[in-house]
Amino acid sequence: MKAALISLGSKSSVMTYEAMQKYFESVDMIELKRIEVRLGKEAAILYDGKELGHYDCVYVKGSYKYANLLCSLASMLEGKVAYMPFFANAFTTVHNKLLTHLVLQQHKIPMPRTYITSTIAAAKDLLKRVNYPVVMKFPEGTQGKGVMFADSYSSASSLLDALGVLNQPFIIQEYVETGGSDIRALVVGDKVVAAMRRKAQTEEKRANIHAGGVGQSVQLSRELVKLAVTTARVLGADICGVDILESPLGPLVIEANISPGLQGLGKVSPVDLPDEIAKFLFFKTQEKVEERKKQGAVEVMKELDLDPEATQEIVSTLQFRGEKIILPEIANKIARFNETKEYIITAKKGRLEIQETR
Numbered sequence: 299m300k301a302a303l304i305s306l307g308s309k310s311s312v313m314t315y316e317a318m319q320k321y322f323e324s325v326d327m328i329e330l331k332r333i334e335v336r337l338g339k340e341a342a343i344l345y346d347g348k349e350l351g352h353y354d355c356v357y358v359k360g361s362y363k364y365a366n367l368l369c370s371l372a373s374m375l376e377g378k379v380a381y382m383p384f385f386a387n388a389f390t391t392v393h394n395k396l397l398t399h400l401v402l403q404q405h406k407i408p409m410p411r412t413y414i415t416s417t418i419a420a421a422k423d424l425l426k427r428v429n430y431p432v433v434m435k436f437p438e439g440t441q442g443k444g445v446m447f448a449d450s451y452s453s454a455s456s457l458l459d460a461l462g463v464l465n466q467p468f469i470i471q472e473y474v475e476t477g478g479s480d481i482r483a484l485v486v487g488d489k490v491v492a493a494m495r496r497k498a499q500t501e502e503k504r505a506n507i508h509a510g511g512v513g514q515s516v517q518l519s520r521e522l523v524k525l526a527v528t529t530a531r532v533l534g535a536d537i538c539g540v541d542i543l544e545s546p547l548g549p550l551v552i553e554a555n556i557s558p559g560l561q562g563l564g565k566v567s568p569v570d571l572p573d574e575i576a577k578f579l580f581f582k583t584q585e586k587v588e589e590r591k592k593q594g595a596v597e598v599m600k601e602l603d604l605d606p607e608a609t610q611e612i613v614s615t616l617q618f619r620g621e622k623i624i625l626p627e628i629a630n631k632i633a634r635f636n637e638t639k640e641y642i643i644t645a646k647k648g649r650l651e652i653q654e655t656r
């Protein structure tokens with residue numbers, strides 16, 4: 299089986315690419331920045347101007363800045379490759395915290411109380427009615443960089459004015475007291491393969507590793523595992539980092555990440571994360587390839603209106619590879635021969651019969 303990893307070439311991607319080589323027959327490392335998607339007539343994915351080859355599995359990664367390209371790429375690949383760990387729309391949803399919260403809301407996944415208002419004036423009005431501290435976030439921020447905290451109405455109001463001048467969309471969120479910690483769970487398929495509790499530096503409220511947070515490996519409770527796995531599933535992602543705040547009233551999901559960094563979590567977890575991902579991709583692809591084969595055979599039968607038990611005659615030329623004959627694919631779809639069984643081949647001039655041994 300052939301696989302491709304399309305990414306920005308981060309250290310985590312290189313580690314994943316190397317692990318994938320242990321499982322797949324071949325793996326291509328493809329640079330996202332050299333990809334172009336052409337829609338309309340002769341729609342295609344181009345890599346350095348040439349059409350992208352065929353793969354059984356494609357793992358697409360990249361940051362929120364490339365959300366449109368990632369989504370287009372995945373949308374073009376859907377149905378063509380046997381397996382991709384994401385639905386195309388996951389790239390737009392997950393790279394935007396507001397869209398993420400809307401999907402989580404539809405599935406009744408617990409989250410901090412989050413507000414969306416029409417104007418800065420409406421937001422200021424709201425800020426007179428909330429408890430402090432309060433959190434403001436850029437929907438597309440990452441690594442803690444778009445998360446702001448305000449301790450009072452006056453600081454929240456001046457932050458809002460700045461956001462207004464910058465024309466920057468934002469969401470307002472209740473502040474959840476966790477002592478500056480959060481949980482990062484890495485979901486792969488229907489499992490959490492590793493998780494850590496991150497603790498913010500003193501004088502800092504954001505627990506992100508990029509903001510100086512320190513991680514410690516944790517064993518998640520069943521409730522947290524279920525929450526993380528469900529979050530990934532409803533967002534349409536089979537491989538996904540999920541951030542959770544442990545509030546006194548229960549866990550609350552704050553965001554998901556479909557291109558999670560593996561280094562921070564890898565340092566504190568005993569699990570070989572790139573290997574877990576590569577293994578999952580391989581077995582899932584294998585399963586999908588098998589499913590497709592079966593489906594293909596059934597569809598051909600249906601299309602040709604064939605009775606699976608009846609004898610069918612096929613008129614065809616024969617293809618030779620050296621002295622060997624390659625039979626038309628449809629012949630085997632009807633006969634359903636396979637490599638594990640034994641056959642009696644009767645040949646005479648102008649006639650060839652292959653019979654399954656009983």
Ligand SMILES: Nc1ncnc2c1ncn2[C@@H]1O[C@H](COP(=O)(O)OP(=O)(O)O)[C@@H](O)[C@H]1O
Pocket residue numbers: 410433435439440441442443444445471472473474475478479480498503504505506541543552553
């Ligand atoms: N509602 C909140 N209450 C308390 N802390 C929060 C809240 N939202 C975010 N944080 C803190 O800020 C960090 C970054 O927030 P997050 O929403 O995950 O954005 P990012 O995409 O930048 O990681 C979190 O890891 C957490 O420590």
Ligand SMILES: [Mg+2]
Pocket residue numbers: 441442506541553
């Ligand atoms: Mg986060």
